[in-house]
Amino acid sequence: MDMMDISPNQHVEGSQWRETLRLGWRTLIGRAYPRIVSAAREPDWVFYEVALPVLQVIAFGFVYKSLGRPQYTGFVVLGGAMLAFWTNVLWSMAGQLHWERQTGNLELYLMAPSSMLWILAGMAFGGMVATLFRSIVILLIGSLIFGVTYQIVSAPLLILIFILTMVALYGLGSMLASLYLMYNREVWAIQEVVQDPVSLVTGFYFPVRALGGVIGGLASVIPLTLGLDGMRQMLFPQLGQSFLPPGIEIAILCGLALLFLVGASWSLKYIEKMAKIEGRLSLKWQ
């Protein structure tokens, strides 16, 4: 067996990071593609993913109006627009690897030479682009209906907070994706139970501050909580009601983004290893 006795990896990897990056980028674009085109090709998405959130936004908007607080409608509209991303992460990121296993895609993704993280990044990117479009539509319709006016405090900070929120949020989605793969039934059950309370505490339709520091702090684990709070501070400064100063929120969001990305990468590696040992990457019908 002497021809097999070579020390692993040094000849193979060496100075190939550039090649790896190029492959990773192509993988990302390749996987993002079906998400982006399917948004355009499936007409019923308009109803489920735009009309329903818009109706919800309108309902909450009128609640605030009837309470004599019309200034909060902008709050609600932004919350509704951002909720689209949360829904996308829950439904199209977290459970995704589980579904990809059913179709046999998971095996093919793993068998391809680039890391699964790039596949997840592609899923995230595609989902984000498709959702961004929906989110803008929700924002426009809501703003028109309630005549919301925005007062942009700092465009660069607004954009920074938005991007960090997205990275952290989809990082969380990627991490959940591998956990679902391993513990799908348990995680499904948990998700069913927590989904609505989570949407509530994340403060899509009211300021997180109203919940008090403890719940607000706990809810901040979900990046949208702080992201939304920060974005509202950048857009509706006159309302006050902020949870934390923007600088701190940005720092925490950076931390969350890093945590979730590292967590996703680690759990993917761990899960691939375990699944190879336990034989759970594929279904058994073959």
Place this chain on the structure above:
Amino acid sequence: MTATQLYPGAPAIQTIDVRRVYKSRSGFTFGGQKAGKSVTALDGVSLTIQKGELFGLLGRNGAGKTTLIKILTTLLSPTSGEAYVDGLDVNKYVIPIRKKIAMVSGGEQSGYGILTVREQLWMFAQFYGVTSQAAHKKIDQLLEAVGLGDQANQKVYALSTGMRQRMNLCRALVSDPEILFLDEPTVGLDVEASRIVRDYVRSWMQEKPGRTVLLTTHYMFEADELCDRVAIINHGQIVAQGETDDLKKGLQEHARFQFELSEWAPAFEEELKQSRGVVSAQTMNKKGKVSVQIALENEEYITSAMQTISSAGGHVLTLRRIEPTLEEVFMRLVGNSDEDKAAGEDEV
């Protein structure tokens, strides 16, 4: 220097005493497995497949074929033993191996129905770093070769089973692999679609020397027609391997012939049985046609057997040698599937 160049003479595939045991963790039920049960899917498999070979792996349901393929495609860890693809250890060189391989499984539903055939193939090409331009060129050529040229812009969900499987074959080949794993690739396909798949696999191999295919199938004629060599696996063990002709010869204790006679005479059979080297003779009279099957100790005795017939006044119209089929070899080695169903079926 890449790993390929390090071992120019390495076999395409080599396994040494590979075992794979599936265990379920007791106490948990996730993944759909019963607790505490363990199944030995591979029980000491040693195989060597050279570059350029089209190798068939035959075995009943649950024999361990897919398990072996999953190990070689880096999707499953062997419990013990060694497995190499192009000289690279499947446990250590996962990424270099993945660059060289591709797999198609029967009944595969991979990809996204919402994409067109072309988009789907392009997407998979991206995962291998193929540039878009190169990918589209390759896609055109592959689709044409499998007769899907007109379907390039059709949505994947609208394809028939046969079209879909031909597309899957293109999907595997779009990254230009060196070693192709086909796990029952023609299952559920009609005669024409299977033929297209088989023919294209053959011509793909011939396009470039060194390309290797490991195929599993339940269709014996497919293995017989397509494969250079086959191995028969039963309960996770290789029970025979070699060229199909050798396996058949190995099975055959006697040379068997069949000839047709112009007319019937009971004496022939008796005379033949007396003739030198004849082990058995059997006459059949079906729809007015008289045929005789004989088994000889050795094929050289056919001349004397023929002489016996003609000196008894018989007229031989046709003569042919009866070859055992691969199916007979298979049945002889693996037996009847009812015998030990429990061992072969899965328990989930």
